[in-house]
Amino acid sequence: MTTRIQVEVGKPAHGGHCVARHEGRAVFVRDALPGEVVVAEVVQDDADARFWRAETVEVLEASPDRVAHPWSDAGAGGVGGAELGHVALPAQRRWKQAVLEESFERFAGIPFEGTVHAAPGDDAREGLAYRTRVSAVAGGDGRPTMTVPGTGERRTLTSMPLATPEAEAALMGATADPGTRIDVTATSTGEVVVTTTGREARRLWLNERVEHSAGELGYRVRAADFWQVHREAPRVLVDAVMSRVLEDGPVLDLYSGAGLLALPLAAQGRPVVAVEAADGGKAPAALAANLRSRPGAEAVGDDVRRFLVSAAPERDWTQASVVLDPPRSGAKARNIAALAALGAPRIVYVACDPVALARDTALLRESGYDLLEADAFDLFPMTHHIETVASFALR
Numbered sequence: 324m325t326t327r328i329q330v331e332v333g334k335p336a337h338g339g340h341c342v343a344r345h346e347g348r349a350v351f352v353r354d355a356l357p358g359e360v361v362v363a364e365v366v367q368d369d370a371d372a373r374f375w376r377a378e379t380v381e382v383l384e385a386s387p388d389r390v391a392h393p394w395s396d397a398g399a400g401g402v403g404g405a406e407l408g409h410v411a412l413p414a415q416r417r418w419k420q421a422v423l424e425e426s427f428e429r430f431a432g433i434p435f436e437g438t439v440h441a442a443p444g445d446d447a448r449e450g451l452a453y454r455t456r457v458s459a460v461a462g463g464d465g466r467p468t469m470t471v472p473g474t475g476e477r478r479t480l481t482s483m484p485l486a487t488p489e490a491e492a493a494l495m496g497a498t499a500d501p502g503t504r505i506d507v508t509a510t511s512t513g514e515v516v517v518t519t520t521g522r523e524a525r526r527l528w529l530n531e532r533v534e535h536s537a538g539e540l541g542y543r544v545r546a547a548d549f550w551q552v553h554r555e556a557p558r559v560l561v562d563a564v565m566s567r568v569l570e571d572g573p574v575l576d577l578y579s580g581a582g583l584l585a586l587p588l589a590a591q592g593r594p595v596v597a598v599e600a601a602d603g604g605k606a607p608a609a610l611a612a613n614l615r616s617r618p619g620a621e622a623v624g625d626d627v628r629r630f631l632v633s634a635a636p637e638r639d640w641t642q643a644s645v646v647l648d649p650p651r652s653g654a655k656a657r658n659i660a661a662l663a664a665l666g667a668p669r670i671v672y673v674a675c676d677p678v679a680l681a682r683d684t685a686l687l688r689e690s691g692y693d694l695l696e697a698d699a700f701d702l703f704p705m706t707h708h709i710e711t712v713a714s715f716a717l718r
């Protein structure tokens with residue numbers, strides 16, 4: 324039997340839901356907006372649970388920020404991947420601003436004073452047509468499907484409007500053996516590829532171009548390599564990092580992927596050490612390819628933790644800028660401690676998770692760094708994700 328409750332919806336929480344209260348218990352409600360009154364179906368109603376999760380099934384009093392979901396396959400009861408589609412685009416940014424402010428207040432103990440900026444062109448495209456990478460799983464008839472959150476049910480896609488038109492067309496035209504993952508990559512140079520195995524994706528070399536404030540750069544990237552998803556993200560993040568590192572001196576780029584952030588710094592002729600573990604400790608192929616012709620730039624295939632405690636202390640980083648772009652879980656205590664021990668005067672932290680950033684901010688502050696500023700970029704419209712760039716100075 325399912326439990327339905329009527330709740331007044333409170334503020335947004337990290338993860339794409341809003342907080343409500345029911346009989347003294349916190350309930351995380353999806354597909355709702357702050358200030359709304361909704362009927363929600365509880366999806367986890369364990370009597371002992373500290374909090375419940377619930378899905379909106381009826382909106383009794385709608386927020387003025389509620390809009391029709393732009394993707395017919397998603398929204399309440401539909402596939403995941405666009406959990407803020409029912410929220411007007413400016414209100415999505417206010418939502419993310421509120422999450423950042425709360426994360427900093429709770430986990431960093433200081434206010435978040437930045438702003439959530441739209442990526443260039445997103446307002447004109449209404450927050451759609453931005454993803455250059457999309458993935459799905461082939462259903463029973465071979466066509467692309469995505470999962471309905473919390474159910475495990477797979478639905479065949481009829482469209483994917485978050486993707487660029489080229490990526491959407493490739494995804495919708497793709498078929499594969501049932502159960503196979505389908506990955507679409509549409510590069511900035513017009514290449515569009517569909518891969519269905521990791522082996523194939525590791526063999527397929529592609530070309531990206533990034534036009535940033537200080538010039539234009541070409542990158543070699545395999546379909547399997549990490550590359551920023553939003554069509555404008557490479558440019559936005561390169562500019563954000565370049566304006567925050569020290570004007571000169573060496574750079575240590577940790578979690579460097581294919582070298583998106585390392586290459587423009589190496590192109591300035593400064594010594595760059597870039598560390599990436601994607602190729603399992605072997606030379607990271609894309610990173611090495613992108614830094615090959617840059618004297619003074621080094622591509623290191625290693626785990627960041629291992630590098631920080633073994634190779635890094637043998638060098639002098641006291642004039643260096645560290646660029647840190649960890650996965651969603653953040654850098655965490657042991658990495659922050661090892662990093663702080665290097666004594667680099669500047670750290671530029673690119674974060675895809677506001678709570679992880681706020682926790683790491685607290686750790687950096689305890690380890691002798693001051694937060695200079697932090698600013699945010701809405702590089703994942705229609706979702707709860709947000710990219711934040713923060714800079715820290717050694718006290």
Ligand SMILES: C[S@@+](CC[C@H](N)C(=O)[O-])C[C@H]1O[C@@H](n2cnc3c(N)ncnc32)[C@H](O)[C@@H]1O
Binds near residue numbers: 549560625627
């Ligand atoms: C968020 S991506 C950033 C990549 C790059 N800075 C960019 O913007 O394209 C994080 C990268 O860290 C790598 N990574 C994750 N855990 C790692 C670890 N423990 N050591 C080294 N690299 C790691 C991943 O393979 C991924 O390429």
